[in-house]
Amino acid sequence: MNSYFTDADSQLILDHNECDEHSGRKTFLTSLAAKGVSVFVLASLAGHRNISTTQRYITVNDDVKRSAVELV
Numbered sequence: 001m002n003s004y005f006t007d008a009d010s011q012l013i014l015d016h017n018e019c020d021e022h023s024g025r026k027t028f029l030t031s032l033a034a035k036g037v038s039v040f041v042l043a044s045l046a047g048h049r050n051i052s053t054t055q056r057y058i059t060v061n062d063d064v065k066r067s068a069v070e071l072v
Contacts, residue, residue, distance in 0.1 A: 022057070029057045034064050 029042050043054040 026057045026059065029054065030059045033058045033060075034067070 025046065029046060032042055032045075033039070039051050039054055039058070042058070043049075043051045046054055046057065048054045
């Protein structure tokens, strides 16, 4: 699965002042998390042994929080 990230990252055009080598992974994992994908599934996709590693890649912004509250 890590080859998926390598292929996806190679297609990105990065501004090195704003992005680092993990930006594609962060965007991918954050997007899936916002859609409700379990952190356990995300960890597996990313090849992480620990979900704490995966959690560092996920950004929780106001839109994600708003969507969560709207579920109630």
